[in-house]
Structure formats: C-alpha cells, structure tokens
Amino acid sequence: MWQRLPSRADQDALIAAARIAYKLPAGVEIAAASGTQALIQWLPYLTGPGAVAIMSPTYSEHAAAWTSAGHEVIPHTAFDHVPDHARYAVIVNPNNPDGRQVDQAALARIGALLLKRDGWLVIDEAFADVDPALCAVALCRDLPVIILRSFGKFYGLAGLRLGFAIGPPAMIQRVAEALGPWPCSGPALAVGRAALLDQEWADRARETLKSQAGRLDAVLAAAGFTIVGGTALFRLARHRDAGLRHAALARQHIWCRSFEWADDLLRFGLPGDDAGLDRLAAALGLCK
C-alpha cells in the first residue's frame, strides 16, 4: 500500500465502496481525488468560459479557484435562483458555516436552468454525511450536476486526503482525465474503502456526532452564545463580544473560526472528545 503504485484493482475497489456508501444510481459516475480541494481546484479549468454564481457567504476556496482560473465570480445570497448571466453555480449543501440547506426541488430547478445555459451546477456536499437524505446524487442522471463529497471530515481522517466527484459520465470522465492516473495514495485507497463499507460505523458516528453537537451547544449557550446555525460537525454561534472570545481562546490554543463579514459570529468545530469539550468549557469560563 505504501511501496508500489496503486493498481487499477485498488482504485476500482475504492470506487465500488464509494458507489455503495453514497448510494449512486446506475448511470452516475464517480472519481476519486486526493481530497475534495483538488477537485475544487480543477473544476474551473474544465469548464468553458462563463461567470459562476456562488451562494455566499461560504467556504472561500470555491471563489478563489474560479477566480484563479479566470472566471467572473458572482457572490449571491438567494438559495433558490441563479443570477441571469451566470453559466455556472456553486452551492455548498449544507452550507459552511451557517448550515443552511437547499432542498432537492430547488437544486433540480437550478440544475434545469443551467442545463439551458450549457453550464454546470456544483454541489459541495462536504458536510452531507451527517444527514444522508440531503444527498442530491439522483439529480446527476439527467442534469449537469457535479457533487463533491469529502471523506476526511466525517471519518475524522482529514490528513489522509480523499474526496470524490460524482456526476454524469462525460463530466466525470473529464475530471478523471484531468486528475490523471494514481491521484490517490495507497493508504487513502485502502483506508477509504474499509471505512466506506462500514455502514454500521457510519450510522453510529452520525448518532454520536448529533449528541456531541448537542453538548457543544450547551457549553456555548452557558458561555453566552446563541446558536444560529451549523451541522453536526460544526456550530455557528453569535456573541456580542465574539472577537474577544476568539482572541482569548487562541491564547489558550483553542481554534475557532472568525469571519470578515460578521464580527459577532464564530464557528466551532466539534471537539474530538469529551476532554476537548471540557477544555473549551473551561477556556470560555475564563472569559466571563
């Protein structure tokens, strides 16, 4: 797994496991990459010219990649339409950092609209594992929809670097050609396959994450925060003195995310274990 180049069989085995885990219907293809980020980087180079509408605020790397590839980026906040002159659209679903969800009917409408414009709809489902009902793979059969799935976030293995693009065969073929042979490491193929086949672990993890998210909410509420969004993997919380809290936590080596576009919001990733939650509670207690 470390010494030799991954074989075709190694790569096929991962893809087969991913097809099961992500419940792909026939006629929808999937390609693996060394992290979703690699796919975010490539997509804007594989499209024709045209502006991209990015539902915002969201994960900033989408806008960075499309801009870098020479596309006009149109940030917009409505989740149920696309500006007239956009040929492409990117929706993170559920959204990061606020957790907003776009339902399948709205996604289908946007996909149909972009089909007419000869464009693509990119749905970044980096945080969809905690709520599989959100997954829009059924749309890929008839619409120009590409879905990105992140392995590392839900499975707690971000350092492994593994992500997937799901979509119509012609599009995924293009993505796979751009990635070239051996995009994933031997460990990513082996570990990814084993984890994706363990449905029982995933079901348990979803329950555990929900319960831990509830405990994180309680800690944040006790410290004067109001929960305003998030998923089971992270929480978005409001506090009048968010900036002070952010700085105080950083001094205690606890990292949460602040935002340029809102000085009263912080995003907290789920602590890895109870000890992490206790450390956060103690650190926030010192801020009072």
Add this chain to the structure above:
Amino acid sequence: MWQRLPSRADQDALIAAARIAYKLPAGVEIAAASGTQALIQWLPYLTGPGAVAIMSPTYSEHAAAWTSAGHEVIPHTAFDHVPDHARYAVIVNPNNPDGRQVDQAALARIGALLLKRDGWLVIDEAFADVDPALCAVALCRDLPVIILRSFGKFYGLAGLRLGFAIGPPAMIQRVAEALGPWPCSGPALAVGRAALLDQEWADRARETLKSQAGRLDAVLAAAGFTIVGGTALFRLARHRDAGLRHAALARQHIWCRSFEWADDLLRFGLPGDDAGLDRLAAALGLCK
C-alpha cells in the same frame, strides 16, 4: 498526521527538507504535490497556448496531458534542439526507458531558446536521484525551466504519492495556487521529510541500486538479452524474441514493460530484493 488537515508548519517542514535534499540555490522555489503525475497534469493548463516538443520516445503521460489540455504535441528525437514552432519542451532526464542523458550545456541552450519564445522547458528528473550530478536546478535561476522530482521512485514509496516542482518563483507560485491548499497527505509530509533529510540513507541506496542493477544486467545477459540503456532503477534490454519473453514472464506474474515502437525491447524495473532477482532468473531460464 492522519486525522487533522496538514498544517502550514507541516508543509513548510517538508519543503525545507526538500530544499536541502535537492540542493536548491537561493532564488529558486519548490512546490510539493501528491505525486509528480499531478504536476504533469497541471503544467499544460498553466501555460499559454503553443506547441510542445517532447523528446521521444519517453514516458507517455507527458504527451497525454499536453494533448488533453489542447496543445499540439511534437514528438522529436534530437536531444540538442527544439523544433522551430515549439514554444514549450519536455525532456525526461535521464530518459525513460532508454536512460539517455542530456548535459547541462544542452539544457541551458534549450532553456535560453525557449526564453526568447516566452515558453517553458520542463525537465522531468523522475530518475535523477540515482545520479545527482544530472540535476539542473541551477538553470532555474535565470531560465524558464521547471524541474519535476519524484519522491516515490528512489525511496521505494510510490504508494505514498509525493512529487515536487522546482523553478523560478513566479512559476512555482502559479503551480502552488493551482494545486491549492493541502495537496499532500499528512503521511506524505511526515515520511517525505524524514526520508529527504536522511542523506546517509540516500548515499547508501545509490550504491545498493548500482550494484543491484549490475546483478540484473548479469541475469538478463545470461538469458540472451543485450542491455541497451537504463538507469540504476530500470534497465532497457534487447532480445530478438522480446514479445515471447514478455508473455512468458507475465504468465509467471512478473511484469516488464513492452513498447509499441519497438518489438525487440523490454524495460525491467529493478527487483525489490534478491528473491525477486532469483525469481526473474528462474522464469527467464524457463524461456530458453
């Protein structure tokens, strides 16, 4: 190393180790990717339009990537010039599969020529670790030269996926932006750093590889092959009945490479250990 996203410090530590191992002069930059192949895939998308001259025959993925990105590919065999209408050139040095070497003076001439054409010279040094004197990093200071280095081949860790692009700062910045954040896995950063800093291991490995290549040559010669090229990591050998030998070895699950452009040549990778060499000798003995 597995669980969290690689940090900036993890990535910087790998880059620092690579700068030492590859003896980079000041003013020359380096970027890490999940395997050299990822860099081969990106380069043709980061250039302007223009034809690329590829010294051939060689590793076929260069031509595939440039073609896929829409460039005209001009295969040519001379190692000391570039066809008039080529803006870019690719030279694998030492070349795969024949081991041909281009000296620094010739590379500098080609680099200077492509500078006038506003192009790039890509030197793929995937097999240069066995002969560090070949390395052309000094050219990157004043010429549009990008050098690719493969970690996995020499260090025997092809499944790890780690490779480097070396060149002038502006070019490498462009490559790094295209790769995006976290292109390498946590294990690739940690293992790569430790290995690249172990100069003693590398010196010993070079000696071992040379001695093993000599033993492989003896095995091939005893089986009626003539050695016609290669590096210490692989040997190119000629045999009138190469096709039969290739098929017979495959039946015994021993893989060597055959070529569309020459039916009397086979490329043998260095067996991983003495047992592998003995298996090859035995299998070839059965062909007589």
